[in-house]
Amino acid sequence: MVKLVVTLNRYNMNKDKSFTYKEALSQLEELVKKIENPETQLEDITCEVKKALELIKYCRETIKGYKDEAAKLME
Amino acid sequence: MANREIISLRELQDKIKRSVEGALPGKFWIRAETGDVKFHSAGHCYIDLIDKEERGGVKAKVQAVIWASSFRIIRPYFETTTGRVLEKGLSILVNVMVQYSALYGLSLVIYDIDPSFTIGEQELKRQQTIAKLKEEGMFGLNSSIEIEPLPRNIAIISSETAAGYRDFMKHLHENDYGFVFNTTLFTAPMQGQSAPAGIIEAMEQVALNLQKYDLLLIIRGGGAAQDLICFDNYELALNIAQFPLPVITGIGHDHDIHIADMLAHTSVKTPTAAAVFVLELFIAEEQQLNSIARRVFLSLQSRIDKEFLRAQRIKERIVSITAARFREEEYKADLNEKRVLAASPFLILEKGFSIVLKEGKRISSVVDLKKDQDISLLLKDGKISCNIKSIQYE
Numbered sequence: 001m002v003k004l005v006v007t008l009n010r011y012n013m014n015k016d017k018s019f020t021y022k023e024a025l026s027q028l029e030e031l032v033k034k035i036e037n038p039e040t041q042l043e044d045i046t047c048e049v050k051k052a053l054e055l056i057k058y059c060r061e062t063i064k065g066y067k068d069e070a071a072k073l074m075e
Numbered sequence: 076m077a078n079r080e081i082i083s084l085r086e087l088q089d090k091i092k093r094s095v096e097g098a099l100p101g102k103f104w105i106r107a108e109t110g111d112v113k114f115h116s117a118g119h120c121y122i123d124l125i126d127k128e129e130r131g132g133v134k135a136k137v138q139a140v141i142w143a144s145s146f147r148i149i150r151p152y153f154e155t156t157t158g159r160v161l162e163k164g165l166s167i168l169v170n171v172m173v174q175y176s177a178l179y180g181l182s183l184v185i186y187d188i189d190p191s192f193t194i195g196e197q198e199l200k201r202q203q204t205i206a207k208l209k210e211e212g213m214f215g216l217n218s219s220i221e222i223e224p225l226p227r228n229i230a231i232i233s234s235e236t237a238a239g240y241r242d243f244m245k246h247l248h249e250n251d252y253g254f255v256f257n258t259t260l261f262t263a264p265m266q267g268q269s270a271p272a273g274i275i276e277a278m279e280q281v282a283l284n285l286q287k288y289d290l291l292l293i294i295r296g297g298g299a300a301q302d303l304i305c306f307d308n309y310e311l312a313l314n315i316a317q318f319p320l321p322v323i324t325g326i327g328h329d330h331d332i333h334i335a336d337m338l339a340h341t342s343v344k345t346p347t348a349a350a351v352f353v354l355e356l357f358i359a360e361e362q363q364l365n366s367i368a369r370r371v372f373l374s375l376q377s378r379i380d381k382e383f384l385r386a387q388r389i390k391e392r393i394v395s396i397t398a399a400r401f402r403e404e405e406y407k408a409d410l411n412e413k414r415v416l417a418a419s420p421f422l423i424l425e426k427g428f429s430i431v432l433k434e435g436k437r438i439s440s441v442v443d444l445k446k447d448q449d450i451s452l453l454l455k456d457g458k459i460s461c462n463i464k465s466i467q468y469e
Contacts, residue, residue, distance in 0.1 A: 028411050036418040038437050052415040059408045067401050074394050
């Protein structure tokens with residue numbers, strides 16, 4: 001089986017090479033919880049929402065990248 | 076001493092001649108075996124007639140002559156009828172007259188030979204040879220040796236100049252199938268009295284390098300019956316039967332089968348037929364190989380097809396599992412987006428709702444508020460500072 005490892009420099013807005021999809025997902029989870037938490041300062045929320053939406057975009061691009069690669073392999 | 080009668084040698088010889096010829100007048104039929112046979116340039120034939128004991132020792136011997144005038148008639152008749160040349164070792168029935176010569180002594184003059192006697196004796200001898208070989212267990216001995224599947228190293232006993240040998244070599248080596256053979260010729264006289272011993276000697280030569288050969292062929296082209304009589308020889312048959320390699324005989328003859336053929340592994344009619352026999356062994360083997368190869372190919376093909384199908388199914392599974400996994404991940408992204416958007420206060424403000432803030436924190440319950448406290452109201456495009464006048468609980 002081919003191991004689908006994608007280093008995220010292709011998609012990663014932070015240019016952090018060790019940043020993986022899994023990490024993006026767990027960061028996203030944290031952000032969502034923070035946004036949902038009423039205790040969070042409103043000033044922070046703006047920034048968190050922006051970050052969360054960017055991560056979602058990143059996750060989608062990552063998934064699409066993997067999907068294309070898998071489709072190519074299955075040809 | 077005075078009364079002695081003296082006669083000359085010639086006179087004595089004349090007396091003997093008269094006594095002998097007088098006592099034995101006319102012709103006699105006698106049976107005998109031929110010893111040395113000599114042909115005189117003048118056309119006369121001199122034969123030693125002998126009688127042998129059971130054990131082979133000579134017990135009677137006399138010189139005989141066939142005058143050229145008789146021999147011209149007797150010889151072709153004898154040879155065509157018996158299929159044998161007049162030579163040493165024949166049993167013959169001859170019509171003779173006793174003759175005594177002052178110069179050469181006693182001899183018999185042969186006037187006739189009865190060929191039917193020789194034929195009978197010859198056939199009798201042949202049957203005795205067969206019976207003896209059977210009794211000794213020689214039949215079926217050589218044919219019980221299994222021929223190598225691909226006998227390509229072939230020892231041949233023949234005569235180099237024989238047409239049959241050339242036919243054989245041409246047919247074997249120039250075969251249409253491209254089979255290659257190693258042939259080694261061992262020359263031997265292939266006819267006449269010296270043939271059996273010569274062939275046996277050649278067989279001994281082959282036996283010296285037995286591991287080099289798969290098969291022994293004894294071949295010669297067609298010939299007159301008298302040329303082939305040597306293949307009825309007991310010693311030769313015995314050697315063929317006991318030879319450690321399969322012996323194939325191809326002694327050109329159409330009618331009678333010789334004893335050598337009976338004891339060989341396989342006998343064919345001509346040298347060319349011997350080549351065909353060897354080639355057919357190869358053709359049969361090739362056909363068998365081809366059928367095995369076809370079976371291997373077919374089973375391999377079906378196996379490949381099976382494995383291909385299996386791989387195809389595995390691939391399909393991988394495709395569907397991967398697709399499911401991607402759908403799951405995409406769903407996660409969708410869900411997160413919904414949650415973010417749902418929790419994001421900005422959407423609410425857009426819809427005309429406002430958010431109550433006390434010291435920067437969102438307030439969702441009146442319980443957290445008291446009269447006269449300062450709060451802020453957040454709207455989509457600005458903020459209002461307020462003072463609580465009263466609080467109503469619901």
